[in-house]
Amino acid sequence: MSHTKEFTLYTHIGAPNGWKVAFVLNILGRTYESIYLDGNTFKSPEHVKYNPNGRIPTLIDHNNGDLVLWESGAILLYLIDTYDTEHTISVASPREKAVLTQWLFYQTTGQGPYFGQSTWFRHVHHEKIPSAIVRYQNEARRILGVLESVLSKQDYLVGGKVTIADIAFVPYNNVLQRVIDDDFDFKKEFPNTYIWHTKVTAVDGVRKGLEERLRLLAEDEKKARA
Known part of the structure; x- marks a missing residue:
C-alpha cells in the first residue's frame, strides 16, 4: 500500500509523549499523518x-x-540517527551524544513518569489521596530543580544549542x-528553566506543534459543547 506521507504517527491530542515526536518531525521537515487515538x-x-x-506514540x-517503533525516546533517537544528517537538533561527537542520551533518559524515566503520576492523582484518580498528591508534586519540583541547577550555568542541555534532549521536556513543562x-x-520558582523552556518552545517546529495541539483541543471542546 502506498502512502502519501513519509510517516504515520499514532498519538493522542492531550498526551505529551506524541507531541515530542511531532515536534521533531516538523523540525526535520518530514511529512506525516497523525492518527489521534x-x-x-x-x-x-x-x-x-x-x-x-x-500506548502512544507509535511511529x-x-x-x-x-x-x-514505539517508546518516544527510542523514536527520537531513531529520527536523529536516520534523518538529522546535518545535526540540526542532534550532536556529532560521541561525548556529546552520551550527554544527550543521558538527558533524554532523564526525561523519559524521570520527568514523564513523575509528572504523569502527579497529574493522575490530582485530576483523574477516583479518590483524593493527599499524601500521593504531595509526593508527586514534590517530585515534579525536584525534577525541575535538577534542570535549574544545570540551566543556571548553560543555555541548553548539551551542545550549546537546541537538541532533542531539550525538545523532549517541552510537552510536560508546558502544562505545569x-x-x-x-x-x-514557573518563571518565579525556576527562572533559568523558564527562560530555556521559552526559547525551545519558540523553535518553529515546536511552535507549530503547540499551535496544532491548541487548535485540536479547541475543536474537541467545541464538539463537547455542541
Missing part, C-alpha cells in the same frame, strides 16, 4: 498490531520498509499548572 482505542486491534504495549516509517498546582509560577 483516545483512551478507548489505545489497545484497539488496529493499534496493538503495531504496538503491543498499547511507522514508510521510507524504511514500514519500520514500526496541571501537574503541580493551579497557582504554580
Whole structure:
C-alpha cells in the first residue's frame, strides 16, 4: 500500500509523549499523518498490531520498509540517527551524544513518569489521596530543580544549542499548572528553566506543534459543547 506521507504517527491530542515526536518531525521537515487515538482505542486491534504495549506514540516509517517503533525516546533517537544528517537538533561527537542520551533518559524515566503520576492523582484518580498528591508534586519540583541547577550555568542541555534532549521536556513543562498546582509560577520558582523552556518552545517546529495541539483541543471542546 502506498502512502502519501513519509510517516504515520499514532498519538493522542492531550498526551505529551506524541507531541515530542511531532515536534521533531516538523523540525526535520518530514511529512506525516497523525492518527489521534483516545483512551478507548489505545489497545484497539488496529493499534496493538503495531504496538503491543498499547500506548502512544507509535511511529511507522514508510521510507524504511514500514519500520514500526514505539517508546518516544527510542523514536527520537531513531529520527536523529536516520534523518538529522546535518545535526540540526542532534550532536556529532560521541561525548556529546552520551550527554544527550543521558538527558533524554532523564526525561523519559524521570520527568514523564513523575509528572504523569502527579497529574493522575490530582485530576483523574477516583479518590483524593493527599499524601500521593504531595509526593508527586514534590517530585515534579525536584525534577525541575535538577534542570535549574544545570540551566543556571548553560543555555541548553548539551551542545550549546537546541537538541532533542531539550525538545523532549517541552510537552510536560508546558502544562505545569496541571501537574503541580493551579497557582504554580514557573518563571518565579525556576527562572533559568523558564527562560530555556521559552526559547525551545519558540523553535518553529515546536511552535507549530503547540499551535496544532491548541487548535485540536479547541475543536474537541467545541464538539463537547455542541
